[in-house]
Amino acid sequence: MTPLKTRLxxxxxxxxxxxxxxxxxxxxxxxxxxxxxxxxxxxxxxPGLDYLRKIGGVKKLMGFExxxxxxxxGWQLFSLIHRSNSQGSITNDGVFFKNGTNRKNIFTPxxxxxxxxxxxxxxxxxxxxxxxxxxxxxxxxxxxxxxxxWAQRCKAEFERQVDKRSLSDTxxxxxxxxxxxxxxxxxxxxxxxxxxxxxFDGYGYGGYAVTENGLDLELSKFVADLIPNDKYKFAxxxxxxxDIANLxxxxxxxxxxxxxxxDARHGRLYIYNSALNFPAEYVxxxxxxxxxxxxxxxxxCDCHTCKNFTKSYLHHLFKIKDFTAYxxxxxxxLRCYTRLTEFLRKPSI
RNA sequence: GCCGUGAUACCAAAGUGGUCAACUGGAGCUGACUGUAAAUCAGCUGGCUUAUGCCUACGGGGGUUCGAAUCCCUCUCACGGCA
Numbered sequence: 001m002t003p004l005k006t007r008l009x010x011x012x013x014x015x016x017x018x019x020x021x022x023x024x025x026x027x028x029x030x031x032x033x034x035x036x037x038x039x040x041x042x043x044x045x046x047p048g049l050d051y052l053r054k055i056g057g058v059k060k061l062m063g064f065e066x067x068x069x070x071x072x073x074g075w076q077l078f079s080l081i082h083r084s085n086s087q088g089s090i091t092n093d094g095v096f097f098k099n100g101t102n103r104k105n106i107f108t109p110x111x112x113x114x115x116x117x118x119x120x121x122x123x124x125x126x127x128x129x130x131x132x133x134x135x136x137x138x139x140x141x142x143x144x145x146x147x148x149x150w151a152q153r154c155k156a157e158f159e160r161q162v163d164k165r166s167l168s169d170t171x172x173x174x175x176x177x178x179x180x181x182x183x184x185x186x187x188x189x190x191x192x193x194x195x196x197x198x199x200f201d202g203y204g205y206g207g208y209a210v211t212e213n214g215l216d217l218e219l220s221k222f223v224a225d226l227i228p229n230d231k232y233k234f235a236x237x238x239x240x241x242x243d244i245a246n247l248x249x250x251x252x253x254x255x256x257x258x259x260x261x262x263d264a265r266h267g268r269l270y271i272y273n274s275a276l277n278f279p280a281e282y283v284x285x286x287x288x289x290x291x292x293x294x295x296x297x298x299x300x301c302d303c304h305t306c307k308n309f310t311k312s313y314l315h316h317l318f319k320i321k322d323f324t325a326y327x328x329x330x331x332x333x334l335r336c337y338t339r340l341t342e343f344l345r346k347p348s349i
Numbered sequence: 350g351c352c353g354u355g356a357u358a359c360c361a362a363a364g365u366g367g368u369c370a371a372c373u374g375g376a377g378c379u380g381a382c383u384g385u386a387a388a389u390c391a392g393c394u395g396g397c398u399u400a401u402g403c404c405u406a407c408g409g410g411g412g413u414u415c416g417a418a419u420c421c422c423u424c425u426c427a428c429g430g431c432a
Contacts, residue, residue: 125384
């Protein structure tokens with residue numbers, strides 16, 4: 001297994017379509033962001049896998065040399081299917097879905113893996129069967145069985161692709177699978193042990209871990225403990241700053257979450273120390289009380305935004321809806337996340 | 350001075366006899382967002398108080414009517430035209 005060249009824990013913002021919305025790769029590096037998560041399904045749609053293969057993958061597309069994880073695309077399909085009912089269905093063969101031209105497509109575990117090779121990511125994720133939090137036990141059981149079945153097929157396809165592409169041992173990407181099972185610990189344990197038996201480089205915390213009361217911390221710990229310590233532990237989709245601090249304490253090492261970037265675009269900015277103690281106090285930058293505020297968003301922050309601009313200016317940019325507002329806000333929120341992971345990497349005294 | 354048009358809640362702007370405490374924007378206030386079809390979405394924004402309750406409200410005053418933001422008279426102000 002090729003070890004990751006980065007220190008852990010690490011937070012990877014979501015660059016679903018090959019961009020962390022409103023930022024370029026220089027911005028990412030300046031925020032201390034060392035990697036991103038891209039989405040297989042979205043990239044397959046545009047710019048397309050043929051093109052990505054031709055130019056040498058998404059890193060070339062983005063001009064980014066850092067760590068790239070590709071998500072399988074399963075979550076999107078299920079999310080779309082659940083959201084807009086009857087736009088698709090899930091079977092053991094794969095996921096059937098309708099695309100923009102109303103043609104019915106199937107997306108299989110094999111499709112997902114070969115697509116991820118075209119994308120050229122460092123970490124590939126097996127297609128898994130995502131369940132929403134209100135799923136019944138029958139559905140959860142089905143999800144676990146299918147996730148295991150698909151993981152086997154993904155691993156087989158992974159090995160096929162390695163041969164086909166004549167990849168050397170040093171250039172092999174990592175393959176992660178995802179532990180499902182909802183809130184049922186027996187199912188989680190069963191899913192984990194069967195996936196571990198198949199053998200992957202890392203394991204993800206699957207499903208929708210967040211409830212009305214936020215992240216289920218005890219379950220997160222339980223699932224982390226199911227994974228051997230010589231394997232990577234990826235808490236998919238998590239979380240808030242305080243979630244990540246907690247999850248890292250349980251052994252989770254890799255995180256991705258849309259929250260900080262989306263919050264930024266929606267004008268909800270973080271104060272580092274406050275945000276660690278969830279529920280956090282936020283700077284809702286569009287509030288009129290900031291219209292003449294000459295201080296930075298967070299005076300403990302060393303990001304480009306805080307070092308150079310006042311809340312007053314940010315407020316103004318948001319009010320006039322200039323794109324720069326979203327960029328500067330995203331830079332700040334991301335820097336909060338990298339500050340946290342940098343802090344968590346320090347050996348505790 | 351005469352003629353015309355207009356004056357609606359913080360701003361803009363609907364409404365021209367009852368279903369209007371008043372459409373809709375903006376502004377404002379609270380919030381939401383966790384493997385991104387999200388530069389998005391929700392609630393509130395006259396007062397008392399939280400109720401299928403009362404009070405005060407559509408420039409001021411007066412009138413018609415069972416009932417007026419809506420009709421009439423008058424005053425004030427604004428804009429346009431003619432002197």
